[in-house]
Amino acid sequence: YAQVEGIIGEGVDPHLYKPTRSDVVKLSTADVVFYNGLLLEGKMTDVLVRVASSGKPVKAVTEEILNDSDYLMELDDGSEHTDPHVWMDVRGWIQAVPVVAQALAGFDPVHAEVYYANATLYAKQLEALDAYAKQSIASIPESQRVLVTAHDAFNYLGRATGLTVRGIQGVSTESEAGVRDLEDLVDYIVELKIPAVFVETSVADKNVRALVEGANARGHDVRIGGALFSDAMGKAGSYEGTYIGMIDHNITTITRALGGDAPEAGMQGKLTGVAH
Numbered sequence: 001y002a003q004v005e006g007i008i009g010e011g012v013d014p015h016l017y018k019p020t021r022s023d024v025v026k027l028s029t030a031d032v033v034f035y036n037g038l039l040l041e042g043k044m045t046d047v048l049v050r051v052a053s054s055g056k057p058v059k060a061v062t063e064e065i066l067n068d069s070d071y072l073m074e075l076d077d078g079s080e081h082t083d084p085h086v087w088m089d090v091r092g093w094i095q096a097v098p099v100v101a102q103a104l105a106g107f108d109p110v111h112a113e114v115y116y117a118n119a120t121l122y123a124k125q126l127e128a129l130d131a132y133a134k135q136s137i138a139s140i141p142e143s144q145r146v147l148v149t150a151h152d153a154f155n156y157l158g159r160a161t162g163l164t165v166r167g168i169q170g171v172s173t174e175s176e177a178g179v180r181d182l183e184d185l186v187d188y189i190v191e192l193k194i195p196a197v198f199v200e201t202s203v204a205d206k207n208v209r210a211l212v213e214g215a216n217a218r219g220h221d222v223r224i225g226g227a228l229f230s231d232a233m234g235k236a237g238s239y240e241g242t243y244i245g246m247i248d249h250n251i252t253t254i255t256r257a258l259g260g261d262a263p264e265a266g267m268q269g270k271l272t273g274v275a276h
Contacts, residue, residue, distance in 0.1 A: 006236070008041070011202055012232055014036070014041050015040070019044050031107060032103055032107050033057065033059070035058070037063070062096060064098065064099055071086075071092060090126050091130055136261070137161035139255060140254075140255060145162060146165075146192060148194060149200060150168055150198075150199060157250075168207045182207065197211055197222060198226060199226075201227050201229050202232040205224075238272065248266040
């Protein structure tokens with residue numbers, strides 16, 4: 001019962017995104033606005049506050065998670081800000097489902113029962129996705145359960161599945177990785193004989209490629225295990241352009257590259273093998 005439009009598209013970094021004039025018009029004329037929250041869309045905050053002040057529903061889908069201080073992870077940069085990448089743990093993202101359903105039902109009460117029924121069905125699909133994620137990652141040999149990526153977007157996934165996570169940059173892509181950081185990470189990769197590292201679809205890959213070159217120069221053959229969706233999903237209209245497809249792609253790619261057992265086409269046999 002809704003026409004859904006996304007402001008920040010595939011392959012676009014939300015940490016750095018600045019709303020255009022047409023974005024502001026879209027937000028101002030929308031009936032309901034949803035956003036992640038937890039300062040993910042940092043440069044859009046002023047616009048979202050302005051739109052909310054007009055009285056229309058503007059909802060952070062992480063609203064319920066905000067009430068669970070034990071769940072949220074703080075950044076380790078001394079800022080006391082919360083890591084916003086909660087969707088990387090499916091159990092966390094399940095908490096966003098009722099927030100969306102309640103907001104839609106409140107705006108369009110005639111169809112409230114439909115929204116709640118769809119939310120229940122979708123939550124069951126996410127339960128299956130969560131089980132697939134945990135089972136797949138658990139199949140990786142314990143010594144190789146290390147995820148090295150371009151930036152720290154995967155800490156919730158690591159906590160949920162037992163992966164050790166190392167990012168070159170911090171949680172926000174605005175931070176810069178220094179030469180010493182790269183050298184330390186190369187040492188870490190070589191010492192643990194990590195077989196693969198990963199690039200991200202919304203972050204430049206030069207630092208990850210520098211890791212590969214550095215490890216190879218030290219006699220350890222490490223490869224790029226694939227491109228992961230971190231702060232953006234896949235192409236609109238594709239399976240990877242859905243939340244379930246995005247996570248399925250990430251889990252399957254990580255598992256297979258690190259020596260675990262996962263079907264090539266993913267949980268539902270729908271993966272295309274292409275990350276843009």
